[in-house]
Amino acid sequence: MKERDELRASESQFKHSTKDLKDSTCALKERLISCSNGGDIAKKPTQSLIYVTQLRRSLSQQVKPKPEPTASSVLEKTSSGQAKAEINEMRSLSPPSLSSSRKPNEKELIELDCVSVIEGSAEVGKESQDEKQWKEMKLHLDDLPGILAQLSKIKLTALVVSTTSAGFALAPGPFDLPCLLLTLVGTGLASCAANPINQFFEVPFDSNMNGTKNRPLVRGQISPLLAVSFATCCAVPGVALLAWGVNPLMGALVAFNIFLYTCCYTPLKRISFANTWFGAVVGAIPPIRGWTAATGSLKAGTFLLGGILYSWQFPHFNALSWGLREDYPPGGYCMMSVMHLALCRCVALRHGLALVGLSTAAPLLDFTTWTFPIISLRISLYISYLGFRFYTQANQKSSRRLFFCSLWHLPLLLLLLLTCKQPQGVKRDQGEPRQ
Ligand code: HEM
Ligand SMILES: CC(C)=CCC/C(C)=C/CC/C(C)=C/COP(=O)(O)OP(=O)(O)O
Numbered sequence: 001m002k003e004r005d006e007l008r009a010s011e012s013q014f015k016h017s018t019k020d021l022k023d024s025t026c027a028l029k030e031r032l033i034s035c036s037n038g039g040d041i042a043k044k045p046t047q048s049l050i051y052v053t054q055l056r057r058s059l060s061q062q063v064k065p066k067p068e069p070t071a072s073s074v075l076e077k078t079s080s081g082q083a084k085a086e087i088n089e090m091r092s093l094s095p096p097s098l099s100s101s102r103k104p105n106e107k108e109l110i111e112l113d114c115v116s117v118i119e120g121s122a123e124v125g126k127e128s129q130d131e132k133q134w135k136e137m138k139l140h141l142d143d144l145p146g147i148l149a150q151l152s153k154i155k156l157t158a159l160v161v162s163t164t165s166a167g168f169a170l171a172p173g174p175f176d177l178p179c180l181l182l183t184l185v186g187t188g189l190a191s192c193a194a195n196p197i198n199q200f201f202e203v204p205f206d207s208n209m210n211g212t213k214n215r216p217l218v219r220g221q222i223s224p225l226l227a228v229s230f231a232t233c234c235a236v237p238g239v240a241l242l243a244w245g246v247n248p249l250m251g252a253l254v255a256f257n258i259f260l261y262t263c264c265y266t267p268l269k270r271i272s273f274a275n276t277w278f279g280a281v282v283g284a285i286p287p288i289r290g291w292t293a294a295t296g297s298l299k300a301g302t303f304l305l306g307g308i309l310y311s312w313q314f315p316h317f318n319a320l321s322w323g324l325r326e327d328y329p330p331g332g333y334c335m336m337s338v339m340h341l342a343l344c345r346c347v348a349l350r351h352g353l354a355l356v357g358l359s360t361a362a363p364l365l366d367f368t369t370w371t372f373p374i375i376s377l378r379i380s381l382y383i384s385y386l387g388f389r390f391y392t393q394a395n396q397k398s399s400r401r402l403f404f405c406s407l408w409h410l411p412l413l414l415l416l417l418l419t420c421k422q423p424q425g426v427k428r429d430q431g432e433p434r435q
Contacts, residue, residue: 139222147216151199151227152192152234160286161188166414167290167305170367170421176294182245183293187286189238190254196231197262200224202331205270209331211324246293253292257285273336273343276317284310301367305417308358312410314351315387318344319402322394345391348402352387355380355413362417372420376413383409 139147164187168180199206199217203224206212216222235258243251261282268275288306292298321328321337322344328335336344359376362368386402 139226143221147222148192148230150216151196151222151230153195154192157188157191157195160191160283163283163309163410163414164286164290164293166418167287167292167302168294169290170287170301170305170414170417171291171294172301172422173294179246179293182241183250183290186238186242186245186250186254187289189234189241190258193231193235193238194258194261196227196234197258198266200227200231201262201266202269205331205333209327209333211327212331242289242293247296249292249296249298250289253285253289257282257289260285269333269335271334273334273339275334276314276321276336276347279317280310280313283313300365304358304362304365304367308355308413308417309410311351311354311358312406312413315348315383315390315402316406316410318348319390319399319406322390322399323396323403341394345394349384349387349391352380352384355409356384359413362420363422366422368417368420368422372416375420376416379409379412 161184165180165184168183169175199215202212203215203217206215207218212218217224217227239251239255239258242254260278265275265278265282268278284306287309288298288302291302291305295302318336321335322341325335325337325341328338336347356377359380360373362372363370383402383405386398386405390398390402
């Protein structure tokens with residue numbers, strides 16, 4: 001008799017838990033269907049990282065508490081190659097599909113249910129009540145400018161436009177304001193086109209990095225379709241403005257710049273640490289474009305200016321990436337600071353010294369007066385000294401000092417170039433041929 005009662009009690013308990021499981025499955029199914037109907041669903045970022053996981057071809061966002069990596073564990077990983085294994089594991093993920101209206105078929109729904117319910121039930125005890133709920137996030141029009149600014153990496157875009165204007169101002173010849181304005185607007189539009197495409201490709205990886213997990217596409221604040229449409233609406237007028245408003249060489253250079261950043265540098269970030277060399281070319285082209293806008297041709301001075309920007313980016317980024325080396329393996333990024341730390345330090349020093357050489361070459365190419373290398377030698381030797389400190393002893397202090405030095409070194413160097421620019425008028429008066 002007693003056994004039968006116990007049996008009945010456990011049977012009703014089992015029925016209850018099955019019912020709970022069914023309820024959570026239905027709730028999940030509703031969520032998924034509304035999500036696949038293109039609804040802008042976003043998970044409010046919780047303190048745990050949001051994984052964008054690929055479940056049998058359909059991407060969905062789930063919150064899974066992730067153990068924060070500690071420096072020692074990452075260093076161990078780096079030494080034992082586990083970091084590389086983590087990078088390989090992340091490589092297989094593909095970017096989100098454009099059409100968010102694709103409906104996962106019934107089989108995927110059921111499979112997803114199984115996976116999610118298992119994880120859900122396993123972790124349900126750990127998450128607080130509000131973390132379990134999906135936060136419906138509609139795209140509000142007044143949020144759009146901020147979202148598009150983040151999508152365009154507006155600060156970096158402004159800096160790239162400023163180096164373009166430096167290239168224009170340093171070029172020989174008369175000052176043409178309409179040409180300058182067209183060049184700057186075209187360059188800004190090109191950067192506003194390239195950065196959203198870069199972020200579209202990097203959603204599954206950025207979601208695993210502390211520095212990028214709150215980006216609009218990762219948080220679902222804007223749909224991939226809208227982001228790529230925005231990029232297209234910037235790219236077409238940007239390239240057209242430069243090609244027909246300035247000169248065809250400009251149009252070709254900016255189209256190449258966008259291609260190099262989105263189709264070469266971006267995918268290469270997850271394939272080889274050589275990506276930084278590609279990124280340095282991407283960042284060196286804008287001032288070359290500014291010079292080309294003013295002169296319509298590529299001269300020695302153009303490549304000197306491009307060379308200065310190219311070399312400057314290594315101490316800038318290698319120092320920064322040393323501090324981010326814990327973040328890169330979960331995102332699947334192959335950076336020198338993770339894969340070849342010695343090379344990372346050596347390259348930063350090498351290109352710091354290259355800046356000394358390039359500054360000295362400026363008057364030799366008739367680009368500036370000899371005042372430039374005499375004055376700029378100090379700041380270029382200083383960044384080289386910090387590069388040497390980073391090379392001999394890479395730690396948080398030396399890497400941060402080198403990175404922050406790079407942030408004032410570039411604008412100061414460009415300012416010195418401008419003030420010590422070779423006075424073209426004087427040369428022309430002496431019957432020198434116009435450059
Ligand atoms: C290889 C090329 C480059 C790479 C890989 C790179 C990467 C980065 C990264 C990851 C950051 C940190 C961003 C953040 O944490 O929000 C950063 C910051 C910065 N970058 Fe670069 N960058 C490159 C080229 C450039 C160029 C060409 C410029 C200027 C024209 C530039 C100027 C800056 C500035 C000023 C900051 C600090 C911005 C801030 O503190 O919010 N970088 N860079
Ligand atoms: C005009 C034009 C086409 C510009 C291209 C974009 C641009 C401003 C490039 C600057 C150099 C660069 C590689 C930045 C890092 O990008 P990242 O994607 O590694 O930065 P992240 O780590 O923040 O994602």
